[in-house]
Amino acid sequence: MTTFIAHTGLLTGRSLRTLSRQPAYLLFTLVQPMVWLLLFGQLFTRIAELPGFSTDSYVEYLTPGLIAMTAMMTAGWSGTSFIEDMERGVMDQTLTSPVSRGAVITGSLAYQGITTVIQSLIMFGVGLLLGARYAGGVLGVGIVLLCAVLLAVTFAALSDAVALLVRQQEALIGISQFLALPLSFLSSVMMAPALMPDWVADVATFNPLDWAAVASREALTASPDWGVIFSRVGSLLALAVVMGWLATRAFRAYQRSI
Secondary structure (H helix, E strand, O other), X not given: OHHHHHHHHHHHXXXXXXXXXXXXXXXXXXXXXXXXXHHHHHHOHHHHHOOOOOOOOHHHHHHHHHHHHHHHHHHOOXXXXXXXXXXXXXXXXXXXXXXXHHHHHHHHHHHHHHHHHHHHHHHHHXXXXXXXXXXXXXXXXXXXXXXXXXXXXXXXXXXXXXXXHHOOHHHHHHHHHXXXXXXXXXXXXXXOHHHOOHHHHHHHOOOHHHHHHHHHHHHXXXXXXXXXXXXXXHXXXXXXXXXXXXXXXXXXXXXXXX
């Protein structure tokens, strides 16, 4: 176990050093959600006046959902680093070393989790500047970060697994985009469930992005429904564990193909 933790730490540190040399990547991943937050948050301000919204501020409603969506979309690119390592021969060298497959995946997921926390705090800050107020306090913000990290881990593991199977940047990006946009619009990220078509609301109940958005918004209210929060967080945790296991198993398919 000590060796596993040490290897995970080294691999996570390697990814963080790469990020420190290219910090523009982190800013690039925030461009789209910032556009949505700054423009949609102002453009659709009056929507919050409709029945069905739990807050009278659309920015307050939108911010936690966009944090979850950003975590999902950014994590979808996680596998690109695996493909780059494959193309440079680094992945094959890693697999012939004493480093376990689990540590390789865990290091990737830990890095994605750290990145997600940084992104989420930045978006929280922008939301505050736009007038959002979070009645849930520090505990509520912590739950939002937890939901974002679990969602990021889930989709990063999926991205890593797909990268090991397809081994092509174009295919990975195509699959990531194919999943991200439908999941975003089939959720309550931008619209209250009470105002959705019935079939969209029904589909959203099976959408992990919606689980994160619902739990996050609930945690930021003055009187959270802890049953709703625990059920969504528990589902996200279970899905993250399953996806991490599947990503580790994907190494077998990769090694059989080389």
